[in-house]
Amino acid sequence: MKAILKYKTLYLMMLPILAYFAIFSFYPLVRGLIISFQNYRLIGDRPFVGFDNYMTVLKDPVFWDVLQNTIVIGTGIFVINFILPLILALSLNEVASVWFKKVTQMIVYLPHLFSWVVVGGMWILMLSPDTGIVNQIIQLFGGDPISFLASDKYARSVMIFTSGWKEMGYTCILYLAAIVNINPSLYEAASIDGASRWHKVRFVTIPQLSSTMKMVVMLNVLGILRMFDQILVMRNGAIADKVDVVMMYTYQKGILEFNIGPATAAGFLIIFATLVISFVTRALIRYDEG
Amino acid sequence: MKILEKKSWQSRIFDCINVLFLLLLVLTMIIPFLNTLALAFSSNLASMQPDIVLWPKEFSTEGFTTVWNRMRLYLPFMNNVIVTVVGTAGHVFLCSVAGYVLIQKGLPGKKWMLSAILVTMMIPSEAIMIPLYIVNKDLGLLNSLSALILSGLVSGFGVLLMRNFFLSVPYEMSESARIDGAGDLRIFFTMYMPLAKAGLATVTLFEFVSRWNQFTPAVLYINDPSKNTLQVALKSLIVDTDVTSSNFMITTNVRMAGIVIALLPLLFIYPFVQKYFVKGIFLGANKE
Amino acid sequence: MVKRKKFISMIMAVSLLGGVLAGCSSNSGNSASGDNKTTPTAQADSKNEERTLKMMTGVIGGKTPEENVKFEKEIERLTGIKVTMDKPASDYDQKLLASIASGEKYDLLQVSKERMNTLIDQGVLTPLTDQVKASKVLSDPSVIPTDEWDQVKTKDGQIYGVFTKYQGGTMPIVRKDWLDKLNLPEPKTLDDYYNVLKAFTEQDPDGNGKKDTYGLSTAGMYELQGFFSAAGLKQRYVETADGKLDVPYSTDAAIPVYEWLNKLYKEGILDPNFATNDTGKMRNMFLSDRVGMITYWDAWVGMLNNTRKGQDPQTTFEAKGLPGAADANGNYMLRRGDPDVWVIPANAEHPKTAFEFIEWWNTQDGIMLGSLGIKDEDYTMDNGKYVLTQTGKEHASDHGVPFWYNSNVEAPFGKLPGVQEAQDLVNKYATLELTPPNWSEAEKIINEYSFKAIMGEMPAADAVKKMREELKAKKLID
Structure with missing residues (x-):
């Protein structure tokens, strides 16, 4: 009790x-x-x-379909959002011009600021086989227009790519911040040992980034099952079976079919899975030790 | 130091390729925005033509007048401004308070509070949509901008970030202040807040952006069209255009004008916070 | 340790609170359902009901937030009922669900027939059968033709919803001015349609010297009845002779139509965005000279003409409804859409006033409000004649009721150009479609394979076979 009184302002x-x-x-x-x-x-x-509600969900073949989509798209997004920013950060770090570095960083970060309504809307338009600029460019080089957002073949990749496009700059800045913070004496020591640029990246920069990488992994792992806004904006009838994710399932069960019980049950399965995944990941990458 | 080193020819070729790679990347970022901007300033019919548009075709501001005046985008825009400004201010303050409390050494229950806050970060709000709605209804918040301001007023992410910033402030400073008789409130306001400017700026940027882009709460809690917010209005303008019951011809330039208007405030604040941001994120990332 | 206990007790308190509140609301739910059973008599008794209404509508009401407030006042002026009208700007279903599920009490809701059926399943609605029978206004066949009621009757003959307007039907809508310009006759068979659409694509009907037009655009599989009619196939579900449910689009007879659509797609005649279009995007393609034919509502023939004219008074633009492609015997088949209805939730606090309002909505005053709009805002009266204001003209006589059943009420301004013809086509050829509750699941499967067939990712015969198999596997057809 005394302790509580002592800290009463804080409480x-x-x-x-x-x-x-x-x-x-x-x-x-x-x-x-x-x-x-x-x-x-x-x-x-x-x-x-x-x-009963949980059984309804688990027996629903649609649930397993959307789970599969979630895993495929989620993993794709996870990987692209881990690797792309890392490459970008390392590559930016090699640039000598401070000005170029700053401007690039600023531009690449830009899409992260915008909502999926805006980013998704822009990409839907740009990927349109008719007026979309991407297909206009493909045609300029003599290719045939592609219905990116209406085709099973491309739908999932489009989701993964656009997510990578949007989030690349954000994660990149995390890496860059960590790179700036690396003790310069490590590089000096490497130079004295006659290390090449590649060797410095390989044996100094990357190992020094490991705790940032762990952080990025944790941040992104939590996002996999929550994926929703992007899909809601960018899905359509033609590719629904390839891109609808678990959150979308909850939304449809609840909102469009008014089945609140099963919808909520599905929601809790997601929460439960999120907890399991994050604990497993924590243990695997020994996050707490980093 | 690297610049002073003598560069081998491999190194130079690498530099070229590297810069080219980055330029290409920058292009994939710039072209979409240029395309959007150019289309927004094109005329109704020209914006519907298939072309690579990087410069307005038949320059016109029809799109902007249609979306702003006739479709009355200014209403949701102003609501968005209110929710964003008030919500961000509240968020930054409360997260700082929590961050400060959670760095106190020897505070009983700190670990529990911290884990409780961590747990909230794992709850996808979509999964608890209905109960959240019920809470707002019971509190009489439906159809009010307050519901939107309250939604996400404190976030686990913001708290953790502020906590990390405060951790970088030497703890001994507050201890000596305490010995001199300063209370927690004074230490918090006069020592921690000013020292964590970069942190405050970072959290402000994060929150401003996510507030400006806030979507699901507005969809849920607002029925009164005069309290509609921007992202919801944008969604019906850009994505499900069939709900815009309309006697308007919504051509591509109108849609793009809507996007440009929605992006402007974000672009305005971006350079201001940019200098704090990198510093801030570096501090935040550092102590993790 | 003390703190740990405190934390646990906090969690306990929260969860207990949760339990208690959940208990409360399920109790109040109970009593609401109790009311439900006694509603018809209870309503007859409650003469002293307060004349106020709380309603939620999707398309009925003012076009802007300010106008919506005036709309509420106008209802009060005309009926003496104090009205609160929630008219969400978008995501209607989401808001409807969230508010009902949380126990919010509405007296009146505007929903589609499809949504009404889900609500009936959930036991949310009050049956109105007896009240409709007893109502002088609604039982009058000149107000609502007797046959029309079949649309909203449940299997056991109960009525839960009353029409908010005359719904009409959908059909192919063509650019008549393009037909004339290219000297093409109005198409009748599927082959005629192919020729017309091909000419629209290739002969530069808009005369801008660029090959930037398409023959046909649709909003996904939203509406292709006018082409599947060539094979005599009905959209959505039909009941076969032996009482089984079937999806005609998944039968072998549909294969030639898919092949025909695939031909259009391959030859660049069908808008390549058709799969991702929503109806708004499709409309705008049509309005901006990019496409010569779309499939849409009869009322929109007039709206399209009106909108384009508003943009550009000199335009030659002329939209016209077509009866679709005839089958081998020369028969046409169009589709009537699901009607929008007024429904009264079981927990309504003013069910009697709500029903009174529904009756009023179908009379002269109600219809004028739903169509023209608000007096002195959308229109003025000049010697007993209606005169539209500038606002009224922009709102195109549609505040939720562009057309109505009541034949005693005359439209003061006639119909927009092209509408009458289109409505005649609907009356002549259109039939209702059958939409079982699990339609949204079936629709997903039908869409998936139809798109594959049309876009040539799969031969039409295989797509139909797979579609059928999957519908069977998920027990969506008998």
């Missing part, structure tokens, strides 16, 4: 924040958990039905 300061999380995160979470065990009719009684 008081923390109170609104904890209250906020209690009301807008934990309470809805618990409430949602209850709904997921109910036959949640819109009006009328809502009897508890045990694990």
Whole structure:
């Protein structure tokens, strides 16, 4: 008790924040958990039905389809958002001109600022087989226009690529910040040992980035199952079966079919999976030691 | 130091290729925006023609007048400004407070509070959409901009970021201040806040951007069209154009004009915060 | 340790609170459903109901937030009912669901028939059968023709929704001025259509010297009835003679139509964006001289003509409805869309006033408000004659009710150019379609394979076979 009194100002300061999380995160979470065990009719009684909603979801072949899409697209986005920014950061670091470096950094970061409504809308237009600039360029070089967003073959890659395009600059800045922070004496020592530029990157820069890489992995892993805005904006009837992800499933079950019980159950399966994945990843990359 | 080294020819070739690669990358970033801008300033019919448009065709501001005046984009735009400014200010303040509390050594329950906040970062808000809606309804917040301001007023991410910034402030400083009799509030306002300017700027930028782009809460909590916000209006302008019940001809230039208007505020704040941002993110990343 | 306990107790408190509140709301839910059973009598008794209404609408109401407020006031002026009208600017279904699910109480909702069926399944709606029968206004066949009620009746003959307007149907809409310019006759068979569409693509109908036009654009598989009619196939579902549900587009008879569409796609006659278009994008392609034919609502023939004229008074642009392609016996088949209806939720607080409003909506005053709009805002009265203001002209006599059933109410300005003809086609050839509750799942499968067939990723015969197999596997057809 004495301890609490000693820190009472701190607890008081923390109170609104904890209250906020209690009301807008934990309470809805618990409430949602209850709904997921109910036959949640819109009006009328809502009897508890045990694990029925969860079974409905797990027995639904559509759920397994969207799970597969989530894993394929999510992994793709994860990999591209890990590697592309790293290459970009290393490559920028090799540029001598400070001015060029700064401008590039600034431009590449730009798309991260914009919402998926805007970015998705722009890419839908640019990838259009009719007026889209991408297809205009393909035609300029004598190719045939491609219906990128209506074709099974390209749909998933388009999602992965546009996500990479949007987020590249953001992660790149994380890497760059870490590179700047590397102790210069390490490079000097390498130079004295006669290391080439490549060797310095390989044996000094990359190892020194490992804790940043861990952070990037953690940040991105959490995002895989939450993917939603992008798909909502960029999907269409022709490619729905290839790009609809689990969040989309929840949305459709709940909103379009008014099946709140199963929709919430699916939501909780996602939350559960997110927790498992993040703990596993934490353990695998020994995040906490980094 | 690297520049002073004598460069081998392989090294030079690499430099060339490297710069070319970066230029190409920059082009893939610039062309889409140039294309958008050029289309926005083209005339109605010209913007519907297939061409590589990097410069306005039949220069015209029809798109802007249609979307701003006739489709009244200024309403959601102004609402967005209110929500963004108020929401960002509140967010930055509360996250700093939480960040400060969570660096206190020996504070009982700190670990629990920290993990509770970490847990909230893993809850996708879409999964708890209905209960969230019920909370807002019970609090009488539906159909108000307050609901949008409250949504995400504190975030685990913001708290952690501020905490990392504060961790880089030497703890001994606050300890000696405490010995001199300074209370937590004074230490927080007079020592930590001014020292973490870069941190505040970073969190402000992050929050400003995500507020400006806030989408799902507006879709959910707002029924009154006079309280509509920008991203929702944009979505019906750009993505599901069938809901714009309309006697308007929505040509590509109108859509692109909508995008350009939505991007402007973000572009304005970007250079200002840019210098803090890299420094800030570097501090934030450093202590992780 | 003390702190740990505190934290745990906080979590406990929160979860308990959750339990209690959840309990509360399911209780109140219970009582609402109790009301439900006694509603018809309860309503008859509650004479002293407050004359206020809370409603949610999608297309009915003012075109701007300010006008919507005036719309509420106008209803009050005309009926004495105090109205609160929620008219979300977009994502209607999402908002509807969220508000009902959270226990928000509305007296009146405007929904599509499809959505009405889901709501009936959920037990959310009050049956209106007896009230409709007893209503002087609604049971009058000159207000709503008797046969039309079949559209909204459930299997057991109950009525839950009353029409908000006359819905009309969809059809191919062609650029008549392009037909004339290229000296082409109006197409009748699928081959005629091919020739016309090919000419639209290749003979520069807009005269700009560039080959930048397409023959046909659609919004995905939204509406292709006018072409599948050539094989005598109905869109969505039909009930076969032995009472089974079937999807005609997944039968072998559909293969030639898919092949025909694939030919259009291959030859660049079909807008390559057709799969990703929504109806707005399709409309705008048509309005901006990029495409010569789309498939859309009869009422839009007039709207398209009106919109283009508003942009450019000198235009030769002329949209015209077509009956689609005839089958081998010369029969046409168009589609009537699902109607929009007013429904009263079971937990409505003013069900009686709500029904009174529905009746009023179908009378002269109600119809004028739903079409022309608000007096002294959209129109003025000059010696008993309606005169549209500038605002009224822009709103094109559509505030949710462009057309209506009530034959006693005359349209003061006639119809927009081309509409009457298009409506005649619908009345002559269009039939209702059958939409079972799980249509959205079936639609996904049908779309997927139709697109593959049309875009040539798969031979039409294989696509149809796979489509059928998958529909069967997911138990979407018998």
